[in-house]
Amino acid sequence: MKIWNSNPAWPWPCDEEIAKYLDVPDYYLAGYEEVRGFLRGLHKGRIESAGKSAGGRDLTVVYCGPDAPERTLCVTGGTHGTEVEGVAAVVNTIRVLDCGSDLRGQAWPALTEVARRVGFYLMPFFNPDAAARAVVKSYVGMPFEVVNHLHVGFWKNGRTLDRKRVFGPWTPESDLTGKLDRVGYLGARYNDAGADINRPCSRTEATAVETRQMLEYLRQRRVDCYLDMHSHSTDPWLGICPPEHTSGNHGDLVKLQQLTREKTVQAGGPDLKLVVKGTRTWFNSHFFPANLGIYALTYEEKAGFKGNFPEETPPEEIWLANVYNGMRTILGLAQALLEVPSPWS
Template sequence: MAKNVPEWWISSNEAVKEYLYRVASKGKVSVAGHSAGGREILMYEYGEKEELPQKVSFSSAYAAKKPELYTRASERKKPVLFIYAAIHGAEIEGCAALMNLVNLLEKGYDLLGRENEALLSLAKQYRLVMVPLSQPDGRARFKLDALQGESLETFQFYAHGIWKDGRPCTYPGHKEIMPLPVSEMKQLGAYFNDNGVNCQHDDFFGDMQPEVRTLVDIVHAERPDCILSCHSCEAEPGMSCPAFSTTPAADMMTIQISNLTITHQTACNLRPYCNINIKKHNYFLLQDILYFASGALPLMYEFQHGCDNFPYTLQEIIDTGLILFEEIMRFGAKNKFMPRF
């Protein structure tokens, strides 16, 4: 049974669509693509798009020792930050935080009615592109508005799912089969789209899932300077390890942003995970593909679900996200996330 969440917590397919189309006037809302199950993938843009015709591939520019020929970041007036959330459909905390950022951009205060001059003035220095619910099939199967205060059993049921014989479909064991045989599931976890695919580990060079295609097309067109992928876990919030595919300079940047975020969140008593993940991912996943499609610094953040094993309030979760966005923007406003190649 879904509990009531406050009106400042917007996280369902329906609520996000209603809210974005109602509130957007400074920014623009559009349908960027459709999921495997045919659901709309919505995008919100803020700040003018600077068109720069593409004259070289990223690989070719990199091989010429001039990745800037592809990114052309120095020719743009504003850096581009792309943020997407909920590629795992129950991991909606980043979406709820993003809706508060949108409200701040549109109205000058977040959904709790709070002004935030520091974040707003930083945001105005960027072109921001957001996909708040990037895998809406899983979101539709997740029947709650938040996992905050719920048990780990509820988390397991909705996030990862249950086989027909009653066994839980557990992480990371379910990575051994891709796609999952949907007909053999009693409850398909929100992790997966309607094809049973965990988009983090799509067959990227084969029959690409439409959610992945949508994200690749966006970053290919935008060539952002930084990409933030918002996930969630059943523990404390924190930045994930540096990506498999990036350079030591980019890895150092990830660690610095993580450190700045932890310092700020700790000063606000938000109880982040304080051991910085400095070791690189030893496998590749969606953010590596987005890096190769754009050259952007790929960041991956794990929000906290706030389940009853690690309790956090919904407001703490929102504030964790707003500080994360602020620190990423402050860092990039100084150096445009360079040098990272």
């Protein structure tokens, strides 16, 4: 998509050839501006808003599905700005439900079919501030040190932010509020106010304005299930919160997770490793069930950066796997959702 390139530069002196990470196939639509353009051209998908990011960007959600759905599913990509695999999967899912085929022209009859009963709230960017900050569109083949520098962010002195601050459970040190003047690059996890976007402080409190508005959005629409899409370096897995972190029925959540695994395999997707997270850290996918009793799952894909796939794998194969694994998991989850009770019933 060279037409969209605006000659971006690395936010620090980096020897990697940046063009390599900008030239992506048309269907790998994950850049912030391109996706905004794509959303303006929808036919059937209904554009909604869950509010505004800390940086004033719209929290755009696309609703696709019947007027009176039997179940509803909300899927978010781009919680972490460098994890564009989820964005591409969400965008292609929107494309299928909007006009019958993905951006490669492939039809997904099972997905079209399930969308007659399940309503999909699809949000390409949970963290649009980080998406707008991103300098590249693909991380396929990128050395991990480079991805990490972009993901974690760094101070003006060039040092990467402390990993404990960024990846651990929330502490008063987790957010960068009041310290933004010392930051050289905010990375992929923070909103423009410096809140670590996937680290609620507790069952009842979240510093990220995106998470607080999303809670209200899910509540108002009585959304049954929330799926948050990530990527890193393990084989694809599907995580749920521990029983202590939901006010809903944890047994039903476990059942939903197991059914999703089965149906994702039937859909030709990956054999997802099932994970139950511990109680130490609050994620958005724990915060929403804790407050609303709804189902929530975290999906994590194997990212395309260097070292994750065998060296000789063609990039095209990685882009395809990243998009289609995610889409098949979304499909499996939507089908599974019809077999568990609505948490609102």
